[in-house]
Amino acid sequence: MKISSFLFGLFGLFGFMGTILLVGPLAQAGRAFPQTQVNQAALLRQSSIVFSGTVSQLGATSFADVPKSPQTIVVRVASILKKPAAVSLKAGDSVTVEVKDPSAFQQGTRATFYTDGWMFGSGVAVKELGHEMGLSGEATKAAGERAKGQAPEQVSDQELQNRLNAAEFVVIGRVTDVHRWIAPKSATTHVTEHDPDWHEAVVEVQSVLKGGKVKGNKIIVRFPQRNDVAWVQAPKFQKNQQGIFCLNRDQVSGAPSSKPAGKQVNVYTCLGHGDALPMSEEARVRSFLKTQ
Amino acid sequence: MKVLAGVALCFPAFGVLAMFSGFALLRGQSPPGPAIKVVDLVPASLSGETNQDSEPFLAIQTANPQVMVASAFTPNPFSNSGNAPVYVSQDSGNSWVLNAITPVPRMTCDITHAMAVGENHPRGDLHAGTLACASAITLDESESNDVSSSAPMSVQSTRPNVDQPFVRALGLSSGDRIYVGVNDFNQPNGRTATVDVSVDGGITYKSNPVEFRKTSGQDGPSVRPAVGGDGTVYAAFFGWRKFNGTVATSDIVVVRDDTTGNSANPFQALKDPSDGLPGRIVVKNASIPWSNAPTLGQERIGSTLSIAVDPNNSSTVYVGWADHGKKGDIYTLHVRRSTDRGVTWSRKDLPHATIRNATNIALAVANNGVAGLLYQQLSNGRWVTHLVQSHDAFTTVQDTILASVPANEPVEQFLPYLGDYDYLLSVGNEFRGVFCANNAPDLANFPHGVTYQRAADFASKKLTDGSGNPVAISIDPFYFSVPVIP
Numbered sequence: 050m051k052i053s054s055f056l057f058g059l060f061g062l063f064g065f066m067g068t069i070l071l072v073g074p075l076a077q078a079g080r081a082f083p084q085t086q087v088n089q090a091a092l093l094r095q096s097s098i099v100f101s102g103t104v105s106q107l108g109a110t111s112f113a114d115v116p117k118s119p120q121t122i123v124v125r126v127a128s129i130l131k132k133p134a135a136v137s138l139k140a141g142d143s144v145t146v147e148v149k150d151p152s153a154f155q156q157g158t159r160a161t162f163y164t165d166g167w168m169f170g171s172g173v174a175v176k177e178l179g180h181e182m183g184l185s186g187e188a189t190k191a192a193g194e195r196a197k198g199q200a201p202e203q204v205s206d207q208e209l210q211n212r213l214n215a216a217e218f219v220v221i222g223r224v225t226d227v228h229r230w231i232a233p234k235s236a237t238t239h240v241t242e243h244d245p246d247w248h249e250a251v252v253e254v255q256s257v258l259k260g261g262k263v264k265g266n267k268i269i270v271r272f273p274q275r276n277d278v279a280w281v282q283a284p285k286f287q288k289n290q291q292g293i294f295c296l297n298r299d300q301v302s303g304a305p306s307s308k309p310a311g312k313q314v315n316v317y318t319c320l321g322h323g324d325a326l327p328m329s330e331e332a333r334v335r336s337f338l339k340t341q
Numbered sequence: 342m343k344v345l346a347g348v349a350l351c352f353p354a355f356g357v358l359a360m361f362s363g364f365a366l367l368r369g370q371s372p373p374g375p376a377i378k379v380v381d382l383v384p385a386s387l388s389g390e391t392n393q394d395s396e397p398f399l400a401i402q403t404a405n406p407q408v409m410v411a412s413a414f415t416p417n418p419f420s421n422s423g424n425a426p427v428y429v430s431q432d433s434g435n436s437w438v439l440n441a442i443t444p445v446p447r448m449t450c451d452i453t454h455a456m457a458v459g460e461n462h463p464r465g466d467l468h469a470g471t472l473a474c475a476s477a478i479t480l481d482e483s484e485s486n487d488v489s490s491s492a493p494m495s496v497q498s499t500r501p502n503v504d505q506p507f508v509r510a511l512g513l514s515s516g517d518r519i520y521v522g523v524n525d526f527n528q529p530n531g532r533t534a535t536v537d538v539s540v541d542g543g544i545t546y547k548s549n550p551v552e553f554r555k556t557s558g559q560d561g562p563s564v565r566p567a568v569g570g571d572g573t574v575y576a577a578f579f580g581w582r583k584f585n586g587t588v589a590t591s592d593i594v595v596v597r598d599d600t601t602g603n604s605a606n607p608f609q610a611l612k613d614p615s616d617g618l619p620g621r622i623v624v625k626n627a628s629i630p631w632s633n634a635p636t637l638g639q640e641r642i643g644s645t646l647s648i649a650v651d652p653n654n655s656s657t658v659y660v661g662w663a664d665h666g667k668k669g670d671i672y673t674l675h676v677r678r679s680t681d682r683g684v685t686w687s688r689k690d691l692p693h694a695t696i697r698n699a700t701n702i703a704l705a706v707a708n709n710g711v712a713g714l715l716y717q718q719l720s721n722g723r724w725v726t727h728l729v730q731s732h733d734a735f736t737t738v739q740d741t742i743l744a745s746v747p748a749n750e751p752v753e754q755f756l757p758y759l760g761d762y763d764y765l766l767s768v769g770n771e772f773r774g775v776f777c778a779n780n781a782p783d784l785a786n787f788p789h790g791v792t793y794q795r796a797a798d799f800a801s802k803k804l805t806d807g808s809g810n811p812v813a814i815s816i817d818p819f820y821f822s823v824p825v826i827p
Contacts, residue, residue, distance in 0.1 A: 097419035114431055114438045116489050133419050135390035137796070137807030147491060166419035167491050169386045170438030171794070176491055208421050239526050239559055240584060241504045242633055242643065242761060243450060243478055275633065278396075278414050279450040279474035281755040282421075301477050322421050 092179050094206040096163040099131040100124075100144065101184040104158040107151065111143040112172035120147050121174075122154055124162065127184060136166070138173050145174035159184055204323035204330075206337075212323045213337050216295035218260035220268065221331070222252040224290040230271060236303040243280075245273030247302050249316070250286035251309075252294060258338055260296075269307050269316045271299050284325035293334050295324040377789040379743055381780060382411055382428045382437045382818045387418055388796040389806035390815070393753065396760030397775035397818040402456045403512055405463050406768045407433040410456065410488050411775050412469075413760075413818040416448040417441050425449045425471070429488045431464070434773065434820045436794060440488065443471050444481045444496045450474035451505055453764075455519070457542070458512025462486040468543050469494060470506025470521045477501050482508075482521060484543050497543045502526045503535075505562045505644075505761070511572065511601065517542040518601050522564030522576055525550075534560040534578035534594075538602040549607040551576055551596045553618045557584040561591055561629070562761075563646035569655030572601040575683060576608060577648040577660050582626065589631055593624040593662050595648065595683050611683050623677055623686045627664040630672065637700055638719045638748040639758040642672045649704035649712070652767070656682045659712055661694070661702040674699045674716055678734050691735040703765040705772060707825040713772045715765040724748045724759065726776045730826045743821050746779035746786045751814050759816065773822045780804065780817035791819070 093099060106123040115121065126142045138144070146162055148154060160182050164175035204212070213219060230247040232238050250270045254263045273280035296317040299305040307316045319325055326334065382397075383390060394413040402408035409430045417423040418439065425448045426441040443449060454469035465486035473479045480503045483494035507522040518540055525535035525548065532552035539546045552560055561579025568574050580592040596608040596619060604610070609619035630636070631643040642663070651657040659678050666673025676694035677687045699718035706712050714729040726744045731737060765774040779786070782797035782804060795817075796807040804812040 097423075114429065114436070114489060116487075135387050135392075135418050137386050137388045139808060165423065166417075166441065168438045168440050168489075169418060170384045170436065171386065173386045205421070211422065237526075239504075240631070241524070241562055242641065242757070243472075243474065243504065244633060246633075276753075276755050277450075277633070278448075278755050278757065279472070279478060282447075 092163045098164045100129045101161045102126045104154045111145040115174045148177045212295045218296040219258040220254045221256040222254045224250045225253050226251040246275040248274045282322040283320045293326040376824045378822045379791045380820045381793045383795045391813045393816045395777045398453045399764045399775045400454045400456045412452045444483050445471045445473040453508045455508045455510035457510040457517035468519045470508045498546045509566045511568045519543050520566040522566045524562050531556045531558040534564045551608045557581045562644040565648050567648040567650045569650040570652045573655035574598045574602045589629045592622045594620040596620045629664045639753045641756045647702045647704040651706045659704045693735045693738045701763045705765040705767045707767040744778045770825045771822045781814045
């Protein structure tokens with residue numbers, strides 16, 4: 050039995066439009082194509098480009114420079130559920146999809162593709178993370194609409210989840226002071242164009258969302274003030290700034306502690322895109338932390 | 342939309358410029374005309390992007406020169422955690438695609454690369470040196486055997502605490518030689534100028550310090566190898582002797598190895614007569630401004646350096662750098678030459694090779710011995726990108742202006758604004774290279790024409806996202822090829 054027939058049978062059997070079959074690394078990286086059902090919303094979060102369409106060619110590509118293989122198929126786009134703002138893709142375009150299991154598709158197959166980008170040229174080529182036979186359900190469409198509305202600088206659900214998972218502390222706080230950090234003589238410093246120009250922000254902690262108790266309700270956050278390419282995504286702090294901060298022990302500046310008022314305290318960093326969030330993100334952060 | 346500007350179009354704004362710059366020729370030759378090619382690398386499917394895609398670099402597949410890889414500070418277009426991309430062309434630069442295959446998440450904070458022979462990998466043998474800057478700065482030396490596949494490059498060597506990897510390669514039947522100039526802060530005694538050498542296609546690397554003198558605590562960021570066809574390898578670096586925070590007092594030093602960087606005492610073939618130490622001092626105690634803030638227009642300055650060797654005569658080698666220059670200058674380029682394997686150097690700058698208020702010097706030598714000099718000059722509020730060619734050590738020159746764009750827009754998103762370097766190579770009878778510039782679709786900015794892959798309306802001078810919506814001007818990388826003069 051072909052897998053596509055199996056899938057239709059599965060959907061028919063369970064009448065479960067909110068599930069999809071996922072093959073490959075999303076399911077169990079490195080294992081031999083185990084199949085598992087994955088929550089549709091989770092897959093939507095993990096995908097950067099999601100669209101519905103009809104398979105028009107098998108073993109083909111939609112534009113030159115994409116290597117043709119038995120795993121590449123061409124899909125004519127019917128509707129786009131999620132894509133980055135910079136990517137030019139619209140209904141009627143043909144997209145190359147590198148699929149996990151080409152036997153799942155035939156010419157004329159209609160499916161919703163959950164993908165990550167691969168190549169961008171005169172057209173778009175993507176790598177399949179999963180697919181849903183038939184065109185997308187209402188729930189997917191609604192989630193897709195939300196994703197499409199996200200500004201490019203906004204932190205995606207997946208990225209936020211990753212940042213929260215990686216953080217030692219997640220706090221709500223207010224910056225009470227910002228000053229340049231003078232490196233102690235024991236810290237090794239070099240002259241490079243990537244010099245971070247470390248500054249310190251003193252954050253008055255109002256609420257700890259993740260992590261243990263904060264002594265004195267104050268945390269020192271060391272951050273790069275330099276607008277060098279190496280640090281362009283690192284949050285820059287300003288006095289009186291209020292927000293949600295994902296923090297980790299400083300392993301970058303070369304001196305992971307500080308002595309304000311003569312007392313040795315640990316210093317934290319907040320270096321990644323999405324490590325400093327506005328208060329408007331509080332509900333989303335709390336919701337993700339609940340699921341951890 | 343694809344727009345090709347006719348090279349015969351006459352732009353009044355460039356008339357005066359042409360007279361001064363000499364893209365009318367000094368040697369009475371015909372203008373190169375339509376063979377000059379300038380292409381914006383950003384593909385049509387990313388027409389909506391507004392990134393500052395600065396600091397370009399270029400690699401050409403030696404065996405298949407229609408295959409090229411270019412890079413810039415272009416972020417992964419679909420994921421903040423996905424691999425940083427490179428641009429790939431398989432048709433001699435007419436079209437480019439973006440492929441996210443470097444080992445670095447999202448965007449590199451330095452990347453250079455080279456392609457060796459490629460007899461077994463027609464779209465491969467790409468060797469890259471990348472810096473990842475998500476937290477600590479980490480160097481990856483990596484390889485791809487097929488730059489069009491979706492497989493990320495495989496990391497062959499990695500270490501923290503280095504700066505500005507600069508990769509060159511030499512294809513040999515016994516195994517590709519890879520050379521990575523780095524400013525390696527792991528070296529003892531502040532002698533940080535280093536050339537990593539692999540003689541087995543990148544499987545293993547040996548780190549060779551090339552500074553043999555006392556430093557101010559470190560050398561300057563740029564360490565540039567250049568490889569001759571006979572296995573002679575040169576490297577140039579800034580030997581910092583003093584540094585006060587804003588000025589580096591620096592020697593311009595050239596080292597040489599005669600056996601592909603694999604000698605018993607690597608890079609010690611040249612000794613300076615002043616102290617008998619390895620490394621010929623081309624210029625002593627140059628005063629080099631260091632400013633990690635917008636200083637030359639919106640660009641920072643402090644470490645632009647290039648070295649090039651004649652591919653058919655490794656005795657001839659050129660070195661170029663920037664320093665303070667004369668009073669009132671911000672940053673001045675200089676080029677000098679040696680014709681005896683770096684033993685002696687021209688005592689003064691070569692004629693037509695002292696260039697005020699300019700940066701991003703890149704030198705190359707063509708098969709017929711013609712020297713090429715790429716640079717970007719801040720002139721009357723514009724960034725003007727020049728390619729100068731000369732067959733007689735810049736006594737007579739042909740100056741081709743590739744682009745002249747407003748310097749005050751767009752506003753910088755980060756530094757470097759255009760890049761700490763651009764790049765120039767020679768292949769066959771062409772100079773090929775990359776530079777970055779304001780991407781306004783204005784034909785007056787490109788005197789020899791330009792091809793845009795991304796959606797652009799040259800009539801209204803506006804970018805669009807492919808669906809008619811306006812897109813802001815930003816910095817894009819541009820590829821060019823220019824015929825080598827006879």
